Amino acid sequence: MDQQISDDARAVHANFVLENADENTLLAQVLEVHRLITSERTLEDTKTP
Amino acid sequence: MLDFSTLQPHLLPVVGLTGGIGSGKTTAAGIFEALGIPVYNADYRAKTLYKRNAALRAWVVERFGTACGAYQGDELVDINRKALADIVFSDSSALAELNSMVHPAVQQDFNAWHATQSEHAGAPYTIREAAILIETGGHEHCDHLVVVQAPHSTRVKRATRRLHMYESHI
Numbered sequence: 523m524d525q526q527i528s529d530d531a532r533a534v535h536a537n538f539v540l541e542n543a544d545e546n547t548l549l550a551q552v553l554e555v556h557r558l559i560t561s562e563r564t565l566e567d568t569k570t571p
Numbered sequence: 572m573l574d575f576s577t578l579q580p581h582l583l584p585v586v587g588l589t590g591g592i593g594s595g596k597t598t599a600a601g602i603f604e605a606l607g608i609p610v611y612n613a614d615y616r617a618k619t620l621y622k623r624n625a626a627l628r629a630w631v632v633e634r635f636g637t638a639c640g641a642y643q644g645d646e647l648v649d650i651n652r653k654a655l656a657d658i659v660f661s662d663s664s665a666l667a668e669l670n671s672m673v674h675p676a677v678q679q680d681f682n683a684w685h686a687t688q689s690e691h692a693g694a695p696y697t698i699r700e701a702a703i704l705i706e707t708g709g710h711e712h713c714d715h716l717v718v719v720q721a722p723h724s725t726r727v728k729r730a731t732r733r734l735h736m737y738e739s740h741i
Contacts, residue, residue: 526591526706529591530601531716535718540717540718540719542599542719543722548599548602548719551604552602552603553598553606554603556603
């Protein structure tokens, strides 16, 4: 773990933070991130140049 | 007339995925993979990099000694990780020097993988999973960054369970 920075230091750079204290909630969080990223992509793809 | 030689291939967005040991980032990566998203596991790729990159293993042996090489006959085919780890994990400047060679090689390996996925995978983005992504500056090459967090006690429990280690070794 010596080379790794802290969770707080990582979070500063994050667009999305998944809280995985309980693995039962991870699936829903990942699905939401996927939805947000792909919907952003869809918006970009449909922009008129 | 269009000059096609100047056109860059269309590259998919890159989503970085990182977190401490035992945070659950590999579980998260598995979910992304199940959604059809190509996942680059940097830790696994780095482990196989020495086998695939002759210049890198030649540099390691030249810098850290022939004991750090793994040979078939006279041919240097891989790295003796234990011998290398014994050297670099007891000498921070040696570790920094090794990292300065390995991290760009991993970045180059990722770029090649990502270009292939962009051309053939048909996915909306790719995932770059790494335990040390921000630490190596790799996050600067990502369009989005996902960080997986878990309480320290949970991470230690998961890591000890997975690695069969004592908590003091984590």
